[in-house]
Amino acid sequence: MRAAPPPLAADPHALHRHLGTVLGALREGAQARGGPLPAGGPEAVARRIAGLGAVLPETGTGPDEALRTVVQALAEGAADPAHPLCAAHLHTPPLALAAAADLAASALNPSMDSWDQAPAASALETEVTAALAAEVFPGAAHPDALVTTGGTESNQLALLLARERHGPGLRTVVGANAHHSFRRAAWLLGLPDPVTVPTPDGTLTPVALTDALARTAGPVLVAATAGTTDEGLIDPLPALGDVCAAHGAELHVDAAYGGPVLLSRTHRHLLDGLDRARTVTVDLHKLGWQPAAAGLLAVRDSTDLAALGHTADYLNADDDTEAGLPDLLGRSLRTTRRPDVLKIAVTLRALGRTGLGALVDTCVDLAQDFADLVDKTPGLDLRARPTLTTVLFRPSGADDRTVAAIRRTLLAQGRAVLGRAPADGRLWLKATLLNPHATPADLAQLLTLVTLAEGSTHR
Numbered sequence: 001m002r003a004a005p006p007p008l009a010a011d012p013h014a015l016h017r018h019l020g021t022v023l024g025a026l027r028e029g030a031q032a033r034g035g036p037l038p039a040g041g042p043e044a045v046a047r048r049i050a051g052l053g054a055v056l057p058e059t060g061t062g063p064d065e066a067l068r069t070v071v072q073a074l075a076e077g078a079a080d081p082a083h084p085l086c087a088a089h090l091h092t093p094p095l096a097l098a099a100a101a102d103l104a105a106s107a108l109n110p111s112m113d114s115w116d117q118a119p120a121a122s123a124l125e126t127e128v129t130a131a132l133a134a135e136v137f138p139g140a141a142h143p144d145a146l147v148t149t150g151g152t153e154s155n156q157l158a159l160l161l162a163r164e165r166h167g168p169g170l171r172t173v174v175g176a177n178a179h180h181s182f183r184r185a186a187w188l189l190g191l192p193d194p195v196t197v198p199t200p201d202g203t204l205t206p207v208a209l210t211d212a213l214a215r216t217a218g219p220v221l222v223a224a225t226a227g228t229t230d231e232g233l234i235d236p237l238p239a240l241g242d243v244c245a246a247h248g249a250e251l252h253v254d255a256a257y258g259g260p261v262l263l264s265r266t267h268r269h270l271l272d273g274l275d276r277a278r279t280v281t282v283d284l285h286k287l288g289w290q291p292a293a294a295g296l297l298a299v300r301d302s303t304d305l306a307a308l309g310h311t312a313d314y315l316n317a318d319d320d321t322e323a324g325l326p327d328l329l330g331r332s333l334r335t336t337r338r339p340d341v342l343k344i345a346v347t348l349r350a351l352g353r354t355g356l357g358a359l360v361d362t363c364v365d366l367a368q369d370f371a372d373l374v375d376k377t378p379g380l381d382l383r384a385r386p387t388l389t390t391v392l393f394r395p396s397g398a399d400d401r402t403v404a405a406i407r408r409t410l411l412a413q414g415r416a417v418l419g420r421a422p423a424d425g426r427l428w429l430k431a432t433l434l435n436p437h438a439t440p441a442d443l444a445q446l447l448t449l450v451t452l453a454e455g456s457t458h459r
Helices: 012-033 041-050 063-076 096-108 119-136 151-166 181-188 206-214 237-247 259-263 302-308 318-322 341-376 400-413 440-457
Strands: 144-148 171-175 195-197 220-225 250-255 279-283 295-299 380-382 390-395 417-423 426-432
Touching: 012 063, 041 063, 096 341, 119 144, 119 259, 119 279, 119 295, 119 341, 144 151, 144 302, 151 181, 151 220, 151 250, 151 279, 151 295, 151 302, 171 181, 171 206, 195 206, 206 220, 206 237, 220 237, 237 250, 259 279, 259 341, 295 302, 341 380, 341 390, 341 440, 380 440, 390 400, 390 440, 400 417, 400 426, 400 440
Parallel strands: 171 195, 171 220, 220 250, 250 279
Antiparallel strands: 144 295, 279 295, 380 390, 390 426, 417 426
16 A cells, blocks of 8 residues: 655645744754855765765655754755855855745746746736836836846847847847956857957946947847946946947846845935836846846836747747737746846835845945955955945955965855955955845954964964
């Protein structure tokens, strides 16, 4: 006689029991880690994971043991973005309410490729994307947005839509500060390599863009950046919009990092000119504190999305569409996809524009405070005042090998996670401050650890 199958997520009692095990394992794993990431480096982490035993045993260990053992091991070996000394990347600590909503999405498991698999989720996505598109393009007649896995997918979609408008002769012009995904997208889409414009000061300037457009024939899509990966800088969007208009080029803005600043009354002026773009990338798993993934591609005119239309009889047969069943295949290049809109919708409703804007303001202020601290600390150099939440700094007089060694030392010790970024011909340590719970004491500790690590590299 066969054993009864394990309970499904729709069983609230089983799910509740499992949640207790998971939460306990998360707590125990974090306590065992004791810092922002595991000590010992890649080999030590790999040994601990390999020591768990067979991945596919002949006889299973049961749900309680499997959840407790594997989740605890993952938590112990995690780089924890909620730890205030984990500040390397655009890797945000997700809000508890967003993670809880993500659990509901996993339990209900709507598949966003046909209405009969996601009736309420598809209607919710329509409402949320319309509202967020209106934030990006205020006053536009028919804005819309697609939910994506993040900036890479959004930027690829922007190039795809432009190619469908203009054909395979489309040229893309980007600054040297642009995200690497543009080059990859051009390769995937069979487009010429992007024309790359030097950005010696970190941003794409109108003069440099004018010169590049004068030398680039054919239809052109210019990709500007609102929040560069290395320094968090914002290209001069109004002026770049003027240059594009004068040369008949279209403008796309990669605001994966900076886009949510629109929600801040204090800092939204940094994104003046964003609505000059035809398409805009925004990630809410950065300055939106969502579990990954929560990306968007916003378009000023929803008719641009018609190019994504696709038909599969089992999902969107013509007669079903004519009878009023919503067609979801044109909302993504993916077929099966999670209802990532659920966590976004819960967060927007719970916090509102004011609450999310306050989180943005807190992290921007943290970056300014950290820059002040670097400025006042003897033996440290500040690259520049931060624009968003990224601060570059380095020990005075250190060479690039020392800067790289400081970062790796802190990683190996499990004491702090800092990034690295080149600027003005030198290598800098990068602090990306996305944790609204970080304190002045945390910022001071980060600098103390850097100073100690520098000392250990000279022994």
